[in-house]
Amino acid sequence: KKSIDELVDVDVEGVVAREIFVDDELFEQELEHVFGRAWLFVGHVGLVPEPNDYFQSRMGTDPVILTRDKAGEIHVLLNTCTHRGMKLCRSDQGNTRTFTCPYHGWSFSTDGRLVDRPGELYNVPGYDTHYHSELDKKKWGLISVPRVEIYKGTVWASWDEEAPPLLDYLGDMRLYLDYALDYRDGRPGGAEVIGGVQKWRVQANWKMIPENFIGDLYHDVSHRSVDAVGIGPSGKGRRDSFGNRITLCFPEHGHGVIGQLPFHEEYDGVSGNWGENPEVQEYYRKVHESRVERLGDDMRVAMSVGTIFPSMSFHGRQPRTIAWVHPISATETEMWRIFLVDEDAPEVVKDEARRYYMRYSGPGGLTESDDMENWAYATRASKGWRSRQLFFNYQMGLGHARPVPELDNAVENGEFNEENARAFYRRWAQFMKASSWKEIPMPESEHTR
Numbered sequence: 001k002k003s004i005d006e007l008v009d010v011d012v013e014g015v016v017a018r019e020i021f022v023d024d025e026l027f028e029q030e031l032e033h034v035f036g037r038a039w040l041f042v043g044h045v046g047l048v049p050e051p052n053d054y055f056q057s058r059m060g061t062d063p064v065i066l067t068r069d070k071a072g073e074i075h076v077l078l079n080t081c082t083h084r085g086m087k088l089c090r091s092d093q094g095n096t097r098t099f100t101c102p103y104h105g106w107s108f109s110t111d112g113r114l115v116d117r118p119g120e121l122y123n124v125p126g127y128d129t130h131y132h133s134e135l136d137k138k139k140w141g142l143i144s145v146p147r148v149e150i151y152k153g154t155v156w157a158s159w160d161e162e163a164p165p166l167l168d169y170l171g172d173m174r175l176y177l178d179y180a181l182d183y184r185d186g187r188p189g190g191a192e193v194i195g196g197v198q199k200w201r202v203q204a205n206w207k208m209i210p211e212n213f214i215g216d217l218y219h220d221v222s223h224r225s226v227d228a229v230g231i232g233p234s235g236k237g238r239r240d241s242f243g244n245r246i247t248l249c250f251p252e253h254g255h256g257v258i259g260q261l262p263f264h265e266e267y268d269g270v271s272g273n274w275g276e277n278p279e280v281q282e283y284y285r286k287v288h289e290s291r292v293e294r295l296g297d298d299m300r301v302a303m304s305v306g307t308i309f310p311s312m313s314f315h316g317r318q319p320r321t322i323a324w325v326h327p328i329s330a331t332e333t334e335m336w337r338i339f340l341v342d343e344d345a346p347e348v349v350k351d352e353a354r355r356y357y358m359r360y361s362g363p364g365g366l367t368e369s370d371d372m373e374n375w376a377y378a379t380r381a382s383k384g385w386r387s388r389q390l391f392f393n394y395q396m397g398l399g400h401a402r403p404v405p406e407l408d409n410a411v412e413n414g415e416f417n418e419e420n421a422r423a424f425y426r427r428w429a430q431f432m433k434a435s436s437w438k439e440i441p442m443p444e445s446e447h448t449r
């Protein structure tokens with residue numbers, strides 16, 4: 001059996017063993033070492049806007065419920081009844097005063113407490129008679145995820161009490177996440193989730209998906225048909241992300257983005273490139289100007305898409321979307337996507353965004369379906385007895401990374417390279433080898449102190 005260092009050798013040979021994409025034992029280890037420790041994106045506050053709203057999410061293979069309790073506080077609760085394990089909440093999202101277990105009727109409030117209202121229907125049935133009033137209800141509430149942080153509307157959770165603060169975990173990648181969350185004018189909460197959550201399954205290992213979003217510009221060829229028919233935002237016969245692209249990497253965190261240089265509206269893919277409707281174009285032009293004014297030269301890259309290790313990817317310019325993955329098995333993954341618009345944008349802008357999202361992203365969108373085929377066939381063609389003994393090649397640009405002076409802990413490596421993927425798997429190996437958070441290296445970032 002190979003060690004983690006033999007499976008992931010991104011710095012000398014530039015290779016990663018196919019086994020980590022198909023092996024069941026490694027998958028089980030990932031659930032504990034990666035998904036049991038990392039900060040995981042679990043949803044957006046816009047999915048639970050009112051008291052007692054809930055949204056069913058996942059952390060690794062564990063189902064969780066993101067709730068807003070009746071006092072307005074956000075919680076992330078393990079979605080399993082503490083009595084005999086029944087999956088408590090089975091609706092995707094909604095509003096409820098209590099989650100009542102369908103098996104024997106225990107009821108839990110939206111903050112996770114086992115409801116303590118003796119004599120009422122929504123309580124522990126038979127509390128006085130069958131349990132002789134001896135059940136310690138305080139002990140048998142739902143399991144709360146111990147670490148929950150909200151960043152500009154995004155909700156993050158970690159099972160590990162020792163995990164560093166979320167902002168340290170994000171490092172300077174936070175600046176790029178801001179593109180998705182603060183696009184309009186930097187106002188927290190300025191984003192609205194439009195059109196619900198798209199969910200679908202891919203017969204592929206989960207890592208292939210964030211790896212694709214972290215910096216794989218080399219796969220443009222996959223989308224050639226999309227470019228040929230011209231279904232990008234502008235409909236001008238090519239997707240609107242060409243010109244001076246670079247990948248930018250935070251190797252010590254395992255995060256990375258694809259961006260464009262220089263930071264200029266010509267390359268922004270928004271102003272002047274967004275459809276034919278002058279009202280929509282004007283709106284995005286103003287948005288763009290306000291962003292330049294607000295962010296100035298700090299952001300030398302207008303980012304388009306990126307990944308926060310391990311499982312959350314996002315598009316930072318319009319269209320703004322968050323795509324995150326939930327592992328099901330070594331060779332199956334559930335992928336979710338939400339779409340963000342400025343909450344006070346004119347209806348015509350929202351409508352344009354909605355149509356663009358349907359056309360371009362998600363399981364029915366043209367680019368996503370291209371990618372899904374790649375991931376599924378690559379997984380299937382790596383599962384066999386012989387093929388699983390091979391390695392994937394990540395040698396592109398190895399040894400050619402340059403520091404980015406304006407950013408802490410960042411490197412760039414031009415347009416076509418596998419720097420970001422190497423960082424992703426290096427980070428994966430660090431998590432897999434560590435026996436606790438204390439053994440996972442964390443850089444200090446002056447932006448987060």
Ligand code: FES
Nearest residue numbers: 081083084101104
């Ligand atoms: Fe939930 Fe018994 S399993 S009340």
